[in-house]
Amino acid sequence: MNKKSLLxxxxxxxxxxxxxxxxxxxxxxxxxPGRSWLFFVMAAAAFVLAWLRDSQRKKL
Numbered sequence: 001m002n003k004k005s006l007l008x009x010x011x012x013x014x015x016x017x018x019x020x021x022x023x024x025x026x027x028x029x030x031x032x033p034g035r036s037w038l039f040f041v042m043a044a045a046a047f048v049l050a051w052l053r054d055s056q057r058k059k060l
Contacts, residue, residue, distance in 0.1 A: 010053040017046030
């Protein structure tokens, strides 16, 4: 993959992580932490994958 496609995938992962984090915060406020833990996990996973793409892009 070239650097532009890796950058695009990294940006998509960051946006997905921010969206999941926003949904998790909203769910925590409205329904409590019992129903929002999955969104926090998904946000963390998205940020980890964005970090991995960033490190891959920097190695090229």
